Amino acid sequence: MERRTFLGFMGMGIMASVASAGETLPYYVWVKEEHHALLASIVRKLDAIERVVGYANFNLIGFDATLLVARNHPKIIAFTPEEQAYIEEIFYTDPVQYGFYGKRTIDNLTDTIDEKEVVKIHGTGHYLFKGTSHTALGRIIKDVGKSVVLTSGVRSVVKQLALHLRKIQSENGNITLAAHSLVPPGFSYHSLGDFDVGKRGWGHENFTANFARTPEFWSLQKLPYISMRYGVGNNDGVRFEPWHVQIV
Numbered sequence: 718m719e720r721r722t723f724l725g726f727m728g729m730g731i732m733a734s735v736a737s738a739g740e741t742l743p744y745y746v747w748v749k750e751e752h753h754a755l756l757a758s759i760v761r762k763l764d765a766i767e768r769v770v771g772y773a774n775f776n777l778i779g780f781d782a783t784l785l786v787a788r789n790h791p792k793i794i795a796f797t798p799e800e801q802a803y804i805e806e807i808f809y810t811d812p813v814q815y816g817f818y819g820k821r822t823i824d825n826l827t828d829t830i831d832e833k834e835v836v837k838i839h840g841t842g843h844y845l846f847k848g849t850s851h852t853a854l855g856r857i858i859k860d861v862g863k864s865v866v867l868t869s870g871v872r873s874v875v876k877q878l879a880l881h882l883r884k885i886q887s888e889n890g891n892i893t894l895a896a897h898s899l900v901p902p903g904f905s906y907h908s909l910g911d912f913d914v915g916k917r918g919w920g921h922e923n924f925t926a927n928f929a930r931t932p933e934f935w936s937l938q939k940l941p942y943i944s945m946r947y948g949v950g951n952n953d954g955v956r957f958e959p960w961h962v963q964i965v
């Protein structure tokens with residue numbers, strides 16, 4: 718049996734226990750062999766662009782601006798037509814085939830974030846939308862305490878693309894597993910006002926189920942103005958994300 722078929726077959730049992738939309742995924746979807754080099758090259762360029770524009774700015778950068786930075790920066794090679802086509806394919810593909818059932822939040826790859834609508838949150842490298850989201854974070858910190866920090870706010874299509882592609886790489890090309898923990902670009906509620914919080918000083922541990930064991934998490938649960946977007950067994954097919962805040 719060919720390796721992928723075998724792994725895909727083995728995967729059925731695993732996914733049956735974690736698929737949360739009441740459906741058992743029939744198989745894993747993998748990055749095609751001929752796309753591996755393309756994917757790696759795109760991620761390298763996105764990483765380089767993030768270093769050039771800075772971590773905070775990369776949260777907001779649009780697709781056209783990304784292409785421009787790559788084209789104009791002496792140390793980055795412009796995105797090839799093949800790379801651009803592959804990015805378009807990723808963005809416009811219906812992720813239901815990966816077991817992701819969430820709704821589309823951004824219609825066009827070239828949609829941008831209006832910088833006048835966001836506010837930078839000091840000391841975090843992240844932004845929030847002015848108004849409801851910004852107010853909610855202020856209330857959270859007031860109600861729960863300063864041990865709660867913003868760990869991810871507004872994300873552009875490009876930022877979500879980078880996170881999603883890096884996750885596919887760390888899942889060895891398994892798009893189904895990647896989409897389960899990092900929503901595909903165009904489907905993130907981070908572009909509509911949701912944000913992530915964590916416990917100060919906890920680093921990456923904030924993005925694990927262990928966050929649900931912290932006193933901060935339990936205090937957050939009591940707040941009437943927020944809820945958890947991705948609870949256990951959510952209909953979107955996303956893993957349990959106790960850190961991801963939805964404004965209600």
Ligand SMILES: [Zn+2]
Nearest residue numbers: 869912913961
């Ligand atoms: Zn989130």
